[in-house]
Amino acid sequence: MPEPLLEVKDLSVHFKTEDGLVKAVDGVSFSIMPGEALGVVGESGSGKSVTFLTVMGLTQTAKNAVVEGQILFQGEDLLKVPKEEMREFRGRRISMIFQDPMTSLHPLYKVGYQLSEAIRSHQKVSKSEAMEQSIEMLRRVGIPKPDERVRQYPHEFSGGMRQRAMIAMAISLNPDLLIADEPTTALDVTVQAQILDLIGRLKSEFNAAVVIITHDMGVVAEHCDNIQVMYAGRIAETGARDVIYYQSHHPYTWGLLDSIPRLSETDSHERLNPIKGLPPSLIFVPSGCSFHPRCPYAFDRCTAEVPLLLPSDGMHAAACHLPIADKERIFQERMLARS
Secondary structure (H helix, E strand, O other), rough: OOOOEEEEEEEEEEEEEOOOOEEEEEEEEEEEEEOEEEEEEOOOOHHHHHHHHHOOOOOOEEEEEEEEEEEEEOOHHHHOOOOOOOOOHHHHOOOEEEOHHHHOOOOOHHHHOOOHHHHHHOOOOHHHHHHHHHHHHHHHHHOOHHHHOOOOOOOHHOOHHHHHHHHHHOOOOOOOEEEEOOOOOOOOHHHEEEEEEEEHHHHHHHHHEEEEEEOOOOHOOOOOOEEEEEOOOOOEEEEHHHHHHHHHOHHHHHHHHHOOOOOOOOOOOOOOOOOOOOOOOOOOOOOOOOOOOHOOOOOHHHHHHHOOOOOOOOOOOOOOOEEEOHHHHHHHHHHHHOO
């Protein structure tokens, strides 16, 4: 068996505030294999982005952050890597596409300059060589007339083109792990599909592992091998894509699946079944299972005991107190009701 590219063990990321301790990530463990495409889904505030910002070494510098656990990248614990060495990991070995390219690209510098500076910070090449690489990367991500576009500012790019420029910057050093944080936010449906197809193509071309962070279950349906569902700073369920979509065992996952719009032959305006209530405060997380105040299947044990993320079938695991037979029965009933 190949070794994991990234292995996160019992990671906790808490932030000290005047109102109390914010438990943004609370005991998360998972691994990513070389070449794997992992989808990380959940509502806002579930801990998705903070988990991978910590992998990038971008939360540890906050004075109010308390980070514990291990983040092993090819066997090396990133939480113990000095800041200067961590800069070598970012970009060259791990890259991140942030959800808002307009705030990630500097508005006062031309796109080509920003791309070439990112390249020169990790490679010993001249300015002209770095610019040539920048043009080539823009071409590879599908930006027309890249030799002209490198001389333009971010505001002269459309939203989709800015996202493509961010992808070009992220892959310019051929990283082993590419993290895409809400890569299709604020883009229209057609451009969303193009961006996701591009990430998938580049994954195959560069043989990189990819993480797609999103709140939309539909986004990861065609582009991920495995799915990790997060809620209130913890992993609620994890498993292969088809298992999560067709054999899931957690009520929160069921709620997310119900949020995917589907058109029926008889009703082109099918009503969705939203999850009742709101995600909890990460300062005052409910006792027991943090999802129990919103769960229609909660019982006494759910309010008193934190469920463990236990495997139910191979690599599939769900943190839920319901017996497996009940989980399977309820899920099948819900599937039949929607068919």
